[in-house]
Amino acid sequence: MEIERELLSVVHQALLAIMILIIMFGMGASLTLKEFRLVLERPRGVLIGFLSQFGLMPLLAFGLAKLLDLPPALAVAIVLIGCLPGGSTSNMFAYFARGSVALSISMTAASTLMALFMMPLLLNFYAGGFAEQVAASAAAGGKDTTFVIPYLNIIYSLLLVLIPVGAGMILKKISPGWAKAAEDTASFMGIIVILFLMGAVIIRHGGLFLRTPATIYLASIGIGASGFLFGYGMSTLFRLPPRYSRTISLETGIQNGPIALAVILLSFTGPYLNQMLWLAILYSAFIVMTSSFITLFYRRIGTYDWEVYRNECVHRRLFGDDYVAPIPVQDAERHAE
Amino acid sequence: MGDTKQLDFSHLAGLYVWAAEQYGDMPAFGYRVDAKKWQPLTFAGLAERGRHLATGLIDLGLVERGHLGLFSDNRVEWILSDCATHFAGAANVPRGSDVTDKELAFILVHAGIRLAIVEDVTMEQRVHEIASEKELSVYTIVMEGEPKAKASCSMSAVEERGKRLLADGDQAVAQRMERLKPEHLFTLIYTSGTTGRPKGVMLTHANMVSQIRNIPLHLTWRDRVLSLLPVWHIYERVFEMITIHAGACTYYSNPRLLARDLLAVEPSFMGSAPRLWETLHDRILKNVAHSHPVRRGLFHIAHWLSRHYHRSLFYLKGYDYRTHPPVAWKRNLGCVWYGLCWFLLLPWYGFFNVAVLERIRQVAGGSMKATISGGGALPEHIDRFFNNMGITVLEGYGLTETSPVLAVRTLTHRVIGTVGPLIPETEIRIVDVDSGDILYPDAKDENAGRMRKGEIQVRGPQVMKGYYRDSTMTGMVLSEDGWFRTGDLGLINGNDCLKVLGRSKETIVLSSGENVEPGPIESLLRQSPLIDNCMVVGQDERHLGVLVVPAEDADETDPKPDTTISDEQLEAEVRQLISGENGFRPYERIRVLRKLPEPFEVGKEITNLFKLRRHVIEEKYRDLIDEMFNTQRK
Known part of the structure; x- marks a missing residue:
């Protein structure tokens, strides 16, 4: 799959940059410093979440690249997606999947900060080999382009992306009303940006959807789906309550797409940029669908434990923190598990 | 069941x-x-x-x-x-x-x-x-x-x-x-009577136990x-x-x-009354009006999407209001169309449901699975609003005399505009108010008697034993074979759900809550030489109004209402008759009046015993009545 023209025109790129700015600003507007402090109060959940996001997910991405035998540039892209921090859309999905929104926000906050040094580290570890392959094949083909992972650029672009997040947090402090509006706008923009990118690609490269090999589709769907699956499995192994498992599962699978786009645009150049960008766009589009389905599924299987949990919460709120209501006989077995 | x-x-x-x-x-x-x-x-x-x-x-x-x-x-x-x-x-x-x-x-x-x-x-x-x-x-x-x-x-x-x-x-x-024993009374509830004295409704343990058993x-x-x-x-x-x-x-x-x-x-869950939903509805709209322009815009998009999404969904699930049982091919065609609409709206609705409507639902606590509204008619636009917002408001119907639930919408039978299907073990018949003929069920009718309007009569294990120490009143509402006359008008629609249309009793309830018996007012007015016949109206209005058939013109061979009698003459007459001096209370005074173009006919507007068929007259002159009260409001 060769993409002969620039995937996005300069105008498209500028529009995309504005949208990413709005999204990251809105993400910041939903956060306060308290969320970062709260991380310390639920260390177990966040720690397992961290293992899942930065331990499991890059490994899954690497495995998928090897399994599907992706071209090296795309392999680098999929590993890059695997190393991303969580986005604020996962908070919304966590809410609807009857998960823990607080944990989801904590994980988003923690992983966004951690990404500054975890991403270059993990990329070097998993994608270093792929990058050498790219360089080698380029040299063999007689091209004079070199391919190295621009670690410093990645850090710079991450920092750049974090500026609107910080600005959003400041706004939240100054005017909660405007912050709420920014948050809503951003969540709406999240959908718009995907449609915009798809539209732009269709207009400029109508046949690209057909020319894209199945393995790339598989990779872009598979990376999110396997994140959900293994994230859930791992937190269940660690015996976290089901609503934490659901949260971590979603948080693992849903990566911060806009950051991926920003990092790729700002750090890479040449023909590889287009391929990597295309993969990131496909991932962003498919993750909305897969996470909707998984959310509906979680919502259904989570009804029982969620109802029990809400009941406990209300009892504690009204009757005092140490109030524990017994479970009726007919349900005792279910709780003994 | x-x-x-x-x-x-x-x-x-x-x-x-x-x-x-x-x-x-x-x-x-x-x-x-x-x-x-x-x-x-x-x-x-x-x-x-x-x-x-x-x-x-x-x-x-x-x-x-x-x-x-x-x-x-x-x-x-x-x-x-x-x-x-x-x-x-x-x-x-x-x-x-x-x-x-x-x-x-x-x-x-x-x-x-x-x-x-x-x-x-x-x-x-x-x-x-x-x-x-x-x-x-x-x-x-x-x-x-x-x-x-x-x-x-x-x-x-x-x-x-x-x-x-x-x-x-x-x-x-x-x-x-x-x-x-199950047949012993568990309670005696005195209903505050509109006229005359309260009645003690005798309910038995068996009545209440049947409700626990049957309410879905x-x-x-x-x-x-x-x-x-x-x-x-x-x-x-x-x-x-x-x-x-x-x-x-x-x-x-x-x-x-x-x-x-x-x-x-x-x-x-909670039992609720229409008033609560009206209040919440106003509060939500007020909050939206005062919110940030971006959020207001998002709300309106969300509301539009949810309205159309639910219309498609309700059609697909068979909750659309029908007058007849569906014809297969039309239904299939409809399913294709609404299925397509549903599919196209789903992702958009899904997103706005998450981002906007969920916050609206927080006014009801955020965990509400369903609520049953009863005790009065829930205005349809309020009903729709909450069901579109994702708060499942189900409407039910019943009386103290029926312990109380007779019919209620359920999660699998949510036809808006009705009070749902009858609960198990409960029989219904719709009876013509004047003739006493059974209109529903009717095996001879091609629609089995559906959509015919009449008095709702019911029989079932929830029907009271009777009024305490009041066999006359009991006899008036409870037949020997167990049928209870609710005094409400209704019909069974094409979804086999009950729709309640109002009272068949004559009492007019003003919006202030005052109950007025029109009978005495009308019979006094009929004694006037200027008035041939009349009907007092004003259900849910702030004041009473009257429809007047002026006295016949004596000169004509073919009797027609006298066109020479002016509105002013009639108004003066009514004012003079329905006055404090004649023992009428302030809220019983008549504020508005309309002349009718033609007299009441036996078999149409009046029965052969010359009793007014109020619902027939109301339906026929609906526009005139509305216009009369609308002018009054301005």
């Missing part, structure tokens, strides 16, 4: 005992002790304290199958008193603090109340004042505060006494429960139910019984603290 539950008890004392065994130390009722703190009462605790109280009440002279007054608003002592009543094999006569002295006096005398549990000292004083006036001997038990009267004591003292007696081996409660509401012990409507009303009471049976906890709130309690309790 798959919706019927299997029950292990046949009377309410059995329910309380069964629930205590089944649910033990789980919370049955939550009640406020101060602004933020609540206290639970467990199922076991409820039955235990109920037993103490019952023993104490028997000791105070509560006779078997006697009538115990229960004058209190919603609070945990109410349910304790209810439990104790049944344990003592008696029936209670409940009313809230809003009962008037006149009604209270009537109830005390008519029900023969000797023993009454009262909420506080104010109610205690009222009861004793009336008792001394009517020369009755009534002993009161006060729930809260130090009793003041001589023949009075506190509820805790009665519980204490009962507890000691039980410890000494008192067997009275056990013996009475042994002798309790599937609560579990994980639900939280908010109690808001007056508990002495049978409508709220049936939900309390269902909640006990489900093992869920009922939280006592009141209208003043509702907004706060919705957030604190996060109820998953």
Whole structure:
């Protein structure tokens, strides 16, 4: 799959940059410093979440690249997606999947900060080999382009992306009303940006959807789906309550797409940029669908434990923190598990 | 019917005992002790304290199958008193603090109340004042505060006494429960009559147990139910019984603290009245109007999407309002179209549902699975609004005389604009108001009698035993073969759901709540030489109006209304006749008048006994009536 023209025109790129700015600003507007402090109060959940996001997910991405035998540039892209921090859309999905929104926000906050040094580290570890392959094949083909992972650029672009997040947090402090509006706008923009990118690609490269090999589709769907699956499995192994498992599962699978786009645009150049960008766009589009389905599924299987949990919460709120209501006989077995 | 539950008890004392065994130390009722703190009462605790109280009440002279007054608003002592009543094999006569002295006096005398549990000292004083006036001997038990009267004591003292007696081996409660039968009364509810005196509705244990068995509401012990409507009303009471049976906890709130309690309790179910939804509707729209322009825009998009999404969804699920059972090919075509709409709207609706509507739903606590609205007609646009917002408001229908539920929309039968299908074990027929012919069911009609409008008559295990000591009134509403005349007009639609259309009785209820009997006003007006016939209207309006057929023109051979009589002449005549001097109250005065172009015809607007067929006239002159009141409003 060769993409002969620039995937996005300069105008498209500028529009995309504005949208990413709005999204990251809105993400910041939903956060306060308290969320970062709260991380310390639920260390177990966040720690397992961290293992899942930065331990499991890059490994899954690497495995998928090897399994599907992706071209090296795309392999680098999929590993890059695997190393991303969580986005604020996962908070919304966590809410609807009857998960823990607080944990989801904590994980988003923690992983966004951690990404500054975890991403270059993990990329070097998993994608270093792929990058050498790219360089080698380029040299063999007689091209004079070199391919190295621009670690410093990645850090710079991450920092750049974090500026609107910080600005959003400041706004939240100054005017909660405007912050709420920014948050809503951003969540709406999240959908718009995907449609915009798809539209732009269709207009400029109508046949690209057909020319894209199945393995790339598989990779872009598979990376999110396997994140959900293994994230859930791992937190269940660690015996976290089901609503934490659901949260971590979603948080693992849903990566911060806009950051991926920003990092790729700002750090890479040449023909590889287009391929990597295309993969990131496909991932962003498919993750909305897969996470909707998984959310509906979680919502259904989570009804029982969620109802029990809400009941406990209300009892504690009204009757005092140490109030524990017994479970009726007919349900005792279910709780003994 | 798959919706019927299997029950292990046949009377309410059995329910309380069964629930205590089944649910033990789980919370049955939550009640406020101060602004933020609540206290639970467990199922076991409820039955235990109920037993103490019952023993104490028997000791105070509560006779078997006697009538115990229960004058209190919603609070945990109410349910304790209810439990104790049944344990003592008696029936209670409940009313809230809003009962008037006149009604209270009537109830005390008519029900023969000797023993009454009262909420506080104010109610205690009222009861004793009336008792001394009517020369009755009534002993009161006060729930809260130090009793003041001589023949009075506190509820805790009665519980204490009962507890000691039980410890000494008192067997009275056990013996009475042994002798309790399903056909015994569990309550005697006095409905505040619109005209004349209140009527005591006799409801039996079997009535209430049938409601627990048949109301298609599937609560579990994980639900939280908010109690808001007056508990002495049978409508709220049936939900309390269902909640006990489900093992869920009922939280006592009141209208003043509702907004706060919705957030604190996060109820998953509650019984509600249309007023509540109107208030919430206004509050939501006000919040939206005051919110940030971006959010306002998002709300309007979300509302538009949810409206169209739900219309498609409701069609696909068969909840669309139909007049006839569907024709297969049309239905299939419709399914294709709405299926396509649904599919196209789904992702957009899904997103806005998450981002915008979820926050709107927080006004109801955020955990509401469903609520049943009853006690009055829910305006259709409010009904639709909440169902589109994702708050499942189901409308039900019933009367105190039917304990009360006859029909209710269910989660699998949500046809908006109706009160749902009949509940199991309940039969219905629609009867022509004038001729008495059965319009539905009608095997001869191609639509089986659907969509025909008439009086709703029902038969089933929830129908009352009769009015207490009032066989004349009982005979008027209850036939020998068990059919009960509801006095409401309705029809069965193409979804086999009941639609209630109004009252068939003549009483006009003004928007102020005043009840007016049009009969006396009309018969006086008919005596005027200027007026041939007339009909008073004004249901739900602020004032009365009248439609007048002017007297016939004597000169014509073919009698026609006299066109020379002017509106001014008629208005002056009406004003003079319906006046304070003639004994009419201010709200009975007629403010607006319209002349009718043609006289009433026998067989059309009037029966062959010259009685007005009010609904026919109202329908025929609908536009004229609307115009009359609209002009008045301006």
